[in-house]
Amino acid sequence: MKKVPVVYITLTLSAIFWGANFNAGKIAVEVMSPTQVAAWRFIIAGVVILALYWVKERPTWSLIKPYALIYLLMGIVGIFLMNIFLFKGLEATSPINTSLITATNPMLTICLSVFLLKEKINFRQLGGIVISFLGVLLVLTNGLLTELGLISKGDLYVLLATTLWSLYGILGKKYVGNGSPLATTAITMAVGALFFLPYSSITTGEATSAKVMEAWLAVIFMALFCSVLAYLWWNQGISRIGANKTSLFFNIVPISTMAISALSGERIGTAQLIGALVTICGIILSTRTPKSSRPECFTQNNHV
Numbered sequence: 001m002k003k004v005p006v007v008y009i010t011l012t013l014s015a016i017f018w019g020a021n022f023n024a025g026k027i028a029v030e031v032m033s034p035t036q037v038a039a040w041r042f043i044i045a046g047v048v049i050l051a052l053y054w055v056k057e058r059p060t061w062s063l064i065k066p067y068a069l070i071y072l073l074m075g076i077v078g079i080f081l082m083n084i085f086l087f088k089g090l091e092a093t094s095p096i097n098t099s100l101i102t103a104t105n106p107m108l109t110i111c112l113s114v115f116l117l118k119e120k121i122n123f124r125q126l127g128g129i130v131i132s133f134l135g136v137l138l139v140l141t142n143g144l145l146t147e148l149g150l151i152s153k154g155d156l157y158v159l160l161a162t163t164l165w166s167l168y169g170i171l172g173k174k175y176v177g178n179g180s181p182l183a184t185t186a187i188t189m190a191v192g193a194l195f196f197l198p199y200s201s202i203t204t205g206e207a208t209s210a211k212v213m214e215a216w217l218a219v220i221f222m223a224l225f226c227s228v229l230a231y232l233w234w235n236q237g238i239s240r241i242g243a244n245k246t247s248l249f250f251n252i253v254p255i256s257t258m259a260i261s262a263l264s265g266e267r268i269g270t271a272q273l274i275g276a277l278v279t280i281c282g283i284i285l286s287t288r289t290p291k292s293s294r295p296e297c298f299t300q301n302n303h304v
Helices: 006-029 034-057 061-092 095-102 105-116 123-140 153-175 181-199 209-241 243-263 270-287
Strands: none
Touching: 006 034, 006 061, 006 095, 006 209, 006 243, 034 061, 034 181, 034 209, 061 095, 061 153, 061 181, 095 123, 095 153, 095 243, 095 270, 105 123, 105 153, 105 270, 123 270, 181 209, 209 243, 243 270
């Protein structure tokens, strides 16, 4: 029996953690405010990832200085603002909807790259983008594509968060493409954590002690497993099997969210299942690169 490479196992676990991130976020925002959840997630994760960065790379100001302003902008856009809208969205929509909307990140990145980086788009990518967004619309409208009024405010917040996440990746690709992935993640997380500090006071209202404990466990899980461990494994995957093969594992994220939601007792409708399948097919079509031209692209923005 052929042994499965360890890197495939760790990449699968990374995608499962990111899928579970939305379920954990939903639990946390039932007790804390969206800004409090995001604040503590990135304060905890920021401290851990900065410590790892210091131990592994022994950074100096001369290495950071050329990218200081762009790190600041990326931290505000991709950590602070993105997560405020993400967790605000989770207050008003389901983890399944959230995971499927965020799964469109590669397509949104392609679209923004056309306008901001003047990159060209081919018919296959365009077809994949259209198919993916149709899949997401199937989910958001419960199969009634003409009833766009059924799209909730929470879904729109998550779409805005995903757009900011794509912008984070584009900024990184354009301005720090040759920089250290660990440095970019550690410093932008630290910037985000600093902006979140004013929101770190905890108010849990009338929640029971059991609910409060559950919320804190969810935050710690998101910080350590989704923001630190999954990130390290993901970049390990990129270094061992390449960015393009690694990116395919990201398609497991919505499947993971659906499975966890089903196990938690959430009903999954036919429109959600069909929409998820259509979305994933579109993602694969739009992000698949011909063998003759497989660039190792900037992919260090995966910390949903």
